[in-house]
Amino acid sequence: MEVVNSSHYDWGSSLAEAIMMGLRINSRKKVLLPKSINPLHKQVVETWLAGKEVNLVEIPVDQEGRMDLDFLDKLDPTEVSSIYVQQPNYFGVWETEMEYIADWARKHNIVSVAGVSPISLALVKSPGELGYDIAVGDGQELGIPLNFGGPYTGIFATRMDMKLVRQMPGRIVGMTEDVKGERGFTLILQTREQFARREKATSNITTNEALVAIANAVFLSLLGKDGLRELAEEVYKRSHYAAKKMELVGKRKWRSDFFEEFVMSFEKEYNKIHLHLLNKGIHGGLKLGPNEALFCVTEVHSKEAIDELVESIGEVI
Amino acid sequence: MWRQAKWDEPLITEYRGTGRIGFMVPKEDIEVTIEIPEKIRRRNDPELPQLSELEVTRHFLRLSQMSFGVDLGMMPPKSLR
Numbered sequence: 001m002e003v004v005n006s007s008h009y010d011w012g013s014s015l016a017e018a019i020m021m022g023l024r025i026n027s028r029k030k031v032l033l034p035k036s037i038n039p040l041h042k043q044v045v046e047t048w049l050a051g052k053e054v055n056l057v058e059i060p061v062d063q064e065g066r067m068d069l070d071f072l073d074k075l076d077p078t079e080v081s082s083i084y085v086q087q088p089n090y091f092g093v094w095e096t097e098m099e100y101i102a103d104w105a106r107k108h109n110i111v112s113v114a115g116v117s118p119i120s121l122a123l124v125k126s127p128g129e130l131g132y133d134i135a136v137g138d139g140q141e142l143g144i145p146l147n148f149g150g151p152y153t154g155i156f157a158t159r160m161d162m163k164l165v166r167q168m169p170g171r172i173v174g175m176t177e178d179v180k181g182e183r184g185f186t187l188i189l190q191t192r193e194q195f196a197r198r199e200k201a202t203s204n205i206t207t208n209e210a211l212v213a214i215a216n217a218v219f220l221s222l223l224g225k226d227g228l229r230e231l232a233e234e235v236y237k238r239s240h241y242a243a244k245k246m247e248l249v250g251k252r253k254w255r256s257d258f259f260e261e262f263v264m265s266f267e268k269e270y271n272k273i274h275l276h277l278l279n280k281g282i283h284g285g286l287k288l289g290p291n292e293a294l295f296c297v298t299e300v301h302s303k304e305a306i307d308e309l310v311e312s313i314g315e316v317i
Numbered sequence: 318m319w320r321q322a323k324w325d326e327p328l329i330t331e332y333r334g335t336g337r338i339g340f341m342v343p344k345e346d347i348e349v350t351i352e353i354p355e356k357i358r359r360r361n362d363p364e365l366p367q368l369s370e371l372e373v374t375r376h377f378l379r380l381s382q383m384s385f386g387v388d389l390g391m392m393p394p395k396s397l398r
Binding site: 099121122214219221223224227228230240241299 | 329334336337338339340342343344345346347349351352353354356357358359360362363364365366367368370373376377
């Protein structure tokens with residue numbers, strides 16, 4: 001994608017802005033969000049849409065842990081403003097029908113939004129290649145340490161289509177030449193912004209996350225194209241190693257291929273397992289149901305730590 | 318009195334490096350085959366530079382020497398967002 005703005009707080013606020021942008025573009029009143037979306041992002045969207053009389057429709061999950069595409073056929077597409085897909089989804093599962101969803105949206109003049117994990121893009125096709133209108137994501141995994149919720153940065157990009165760019169929130173920096181013919185950078189398309197348009201601006205809630213964005217740029221420059229792929233492959237390998245090992249003590253909820261995160265279900269209540277892990281100084285997975293938890297494994301988790309986690313769970317089940 | 322440094326610094330994407338990585342990815346000895354579903358598997362490399370740690374450090378430090386901010390002097394409120 002060619003146009004990126006500056007900037008949003010995090011993935012959730014980028015997504016909410018993308019949906020607002022969709023509403024400005026086609027003035028329709030229905031927004032499709034999959035059940036496999038991060039619930040925190042969903043809360044942000046719900047908050048932002050409060051009072052706008054927009055109908056949020058949840059797309060169910062099929063037996064593979066992916067978005068149920070049959071659901072799309074039951075809808076009247078002329079009412080739909082935008083559709084969102086998260087890749088990999090909240091359960092870590094790859095959404096394989098990304099291209100179908102983007103094509104379906106284009107056919108019905110629906111704004112398509114893809115939420116992506118930047119590191120996973122070394123392995124899977126990017127939203128731009130798949131034909132999405134807007135891409136959102138979080139810069140946290142690009143070299144930013146965890147810090148009680150922030151500061152992070154929300155990534156927001158669109159295709160170079162003026163119908164989209166003119167409705168884009170936030171600041172846009174363009175490249176130009178100065179009087180000496182030297183390259184320079186400046187803010188462009190400022191008539192969308194709050195200085196000129198007040199409450200009619202495309203957004204009043206963007207923020208300067210430049211420090212975090214520069215850290216993202218440094219991190220990506222250091223990794224480069226080979227490093228990013230190596231990192232993504234290492235995350236993939238370690239998470240698959242962990243998932244396989246975890247099957248000694250529980251069951252994977254979905255058999256589909258995944259990245260970084262996976263859902264395990266146990267015969268025992270997960271609260272008891274989690275408490276036992278905490279007592280051993282291990283922070284377990286995120287509870288999703290009475291017997292289910294979402295586990296995340298990245299390059300910071302050593303093989304030894306994964307083995308210890310599985311052994312410790314084995315002690316209580 | 319602040320006098321701006323001036324480097325003829327290209328964009329980082331204009332550096333012509335090949336095969337260099339500025340960050341050592343930690344690796345574990347794990348035998349897992351990567352099997353991304355065919356429909357979504359990426360076939361082309363992302364457009365990112367291939368530079369060493371030193372090249373990246375110099376690039377960003379040169380840019381920082383050319384810029385001005387509150388850490389160097391007065392920056393009145395609301396002069397930037």
